[in-house]
Amino acid sequence: MSSTSHLLNDQTAEDYRRWVTEGVERVADKLARTETPLSGITPAELAPVVDAIDLDQPLGDPSAALDELERVYLRDAVYFHHPRYLGHLNCPVVIPAVLAEAVLSSVNSSLDTWDQSYGGTLIERRLIDWTAARIGLGDTADGVFTSGGTQSNLHAMLLARDEACRAVREASPAPLRKADILPRLRVLASECGHFSIAKSAALLGLGYEAVIPVPCDENRRMRTDALAAELDRCRDEGLVVMAVSATAGTTDFGSIDPLPRIAELCERAGTWLHVDAAYGCGLLVSNRRRHLLDGIERADSVTVDYHKSFYQPVSSSAVLVRDRSTLRHATYHADYLNPVRAAENLIPNQVDKSIQTTRRFDALKLWLTLRVMGADGVGELFDDVVDLAADAWKLLNDDPRFEVVTEPQLSTLVFRYAPAGDVSPALCDRANLRAREALAASGEAVVAGTVVDGRHHLKFTLLNPRTTLDDIAHVLDLLADHAQRYLSEQAGPERGHARAS
Numbered sequence: 170m171s172s173t174s175h176l177l178n179d180q181t182a183e184d185y186r187r188w189v190t191e192g193v194e195r196v197a198d199k200l201a202r203t204e205t206p207l208s209g210i211t212p213a214e215l216a217p218v219v220d221a222i223d224l225d226q227p228l229g230d231p232s233a234a235l236d237e238l239e240r241v242y243l244r245d246a247v248y249f250h251h252p253r254y255l256g257h258l259n260c261p262v263v264i265p266a267v268l269a270e271a272v273l274s275s276v277n278s279s280l281d282t283w284d285q286s287y288g289g290t291l292i293e294r295r296l297i298d299w300t301a302a303r304i305g306l307g308d309t310a311d312g313v314f315t316s317g318g319t320q321s322n323l324h325a326m327l328l329a330r331d332e333a334c335r336a337v338r339e340a341s342p343a344p345l346r347k348a349d350i351l352p353r354l355r356v357l358a359s360e361c362g363h364f365s366i367a368k369s370a371a372l373l374g375l376g377y378e379a380v381i382p383v384p385c386d387e388n389r390r391m392r393t394d395a396l397a398a399e400l401d402r403c404r405d406e407g408l409v410v411m412a413v414s415a416t417a418g419t420t421d422f423g424s425i426d427p428l429p430r431i432a433e434l435c436e437r438a439g440t441w442l443h444v445d446a447a448y449g450c451g452l453l454v455s456n457r458r459r460h461l462l463d464g465i466e467r468a469d470s471v472t473v474d475y476h477k478s479f480y481q482p483v484s485s486s487a488v489l490v491r492d493r494s495t496l497r498h499a500t501y502h503a504d505y506l507n508p509v510r511a512a513e514n515l516i517p518n519q520v521d522k523s524i525q526t527t528r529r530f531d532a533l534k535l536w537l538t539l540r541v542m543g544a545d546g547v548g549e550l551f552d553d554v555v556d557l558a559a560d561a562w563k564l565l566n567d568d569p570r571f572e573v574v575t576e577p578q579l580s581t582l583v584f585r586y587a588p589a590g591d592v593s594p595a596l597c598d599r600a601n602l603r604a605r606e607a608l609a610a611s612g613e614a615v616v617a618g619t620v621v622d623g624r625h626h627l628k629f630t631l632l633n634p635r636t637t638l639d640d641i642a643h644v645l646d647l648l649a650d651h652a653q654r655y656l657s658e659q660a661g662p663e664r665g666h667a668r669a670s
């Protein structure tokens with residue numbers, strides 16, 4: 170077979186149909202037969218299987234490559250669609266979006282310029298307008314799809330930084346260089362906000378230390394009295410708060426910062442308000458809980474991750490802005506791609522707004538999702554898991570084996586195995602760590618872990634409406650058994666030592 174026979178074109182359309190169908194059939198069989206969310210294989214066991222593949226010896230035949238793929242990937246993949254996958258912020262995906270994945274990678278549009286994407290550009294623009302309208306950002310809003318929440322946050326921080334520099338320059342009697350202004354810039358974000366905000370500050374030349382963590386209340390929401398005090402302190406010290414980053418759905422707790430009060434403080438201080446709704450954006454399509462996002466419409470920029478609470482495959486995210494003119498801070502006109510004259514002629518080149526150049530047509534997934542199941546359908550899925558989290562919280566709260574940190578607003582639960590009796594916090598930490606590891610090794614379920622107030626905790630992220638309260642009760646029993654077994658093994662002198670530590 171010549172190499173050209175592998176190119177997808179008019180002459181190979183039949184091969185494409187056959188091979189992709191075969192691949193889809195294998196994955197469908199696999200999904201139907203998956204009994205546990207993961208196999209529990211260790212890196213040491215799987216690495217030799219992958220390393221043994223000679224990449225310079227092609228198999229030629231897609232069926233043989235798919236057979237091989239069973240061993241190197243499908244057999245041990247982590248299956249987010251399984252009801253006992255309760256780990257990170259990964260959702261099971263909706264079929265219309267997976268169908269769109271097949272379409273978009275086959276046509277392979279690149280969304281940077283109109284001359285590479287035509288309808289794709291317009292579809293993306295419609296979805297940005299649709300999302301901005303759901304947020305309530307007004308007529309001047311715009312935005313662009315990105316690769317994920319991290320990139321959306323980086324993009325928003327870049328715009329906020331350059332808007333702040335512009336404002337400082339305009340207010341300065343003497344000319345100022347950007348380099349003179351950057352050291353004065355600060356970002357205020359809740360201590361429970363996502364680390365990508367701090368990373369963005371570092372990438373944007375401000376350093377990690379430019380992000381000042383604002384303390385949270387007992388429900389892990391930003392304390393607005395602390396925010397107000399910090400805004401005043403920065404002003405008094407001649408610092409420029411380039412953005413307040415509020416979170417609508419913190420990664421660990423799903424907590425939603427008090428957006429109306431934060432918006433008020435930002436307006437008063439003349440500060441850019443960014444809302445990281447990477448997780449909480451699913452509420453935009455909820456018929457029962459949209460009010461939890463009240464205040465988001467006052468943001469200057471918003472991050473939404475459709476690949477979290479809109480049940481979309483990775484990757485699918487967007488950054489939205491209230492004032493489309495701020496997107497110019499990401500504009501670069503390249504002669505070969507998007508010359509100034511194209512903008513003057515109103516050619517819709519999305520690259521003018523993006524920090525990426527070649528860019529996937531991820532928007533198609535959301536498009537087909539809305540066209541097949543509708544926004545209400547997506548909202549119902551998310552509402553179901555928020556209901557489930559509320560029931561699971563009651564279960565945990567009534568269970569003497571566990572302590573649960575906060576009552577969830579969204580669909581995460583952070584808790585800790587904490588049996589009654591004489592167990593030191595350090596030993597309890599290790600029991601929780603071991604319980605999580607042992608559970609993963611068994612393949613029975615996946616739970617996440619995090620650290621709260623210096624202590625190791627366990628975390629459920631519930632995004633699968635097929636997960637039941639029985640699944641949760643079963644996983645709690647498994648965790649308690651693993652933790653208790655570890656504690657029993659440690660009983661004796663070690664336990665006394667741990668108590669002292």
Ligand SMILES: Cc1ncc(COP(=O)(O)O)c(C=O)c1O
Nearest residue numbers: 258317318319363418420445447
């Ligand atoms: C609140 C929040 N913001 C941003 C991100 C980063 O998103 P991504 O992983 O899509 O880059 C996450 C990821 O969990 C998140 O929870």
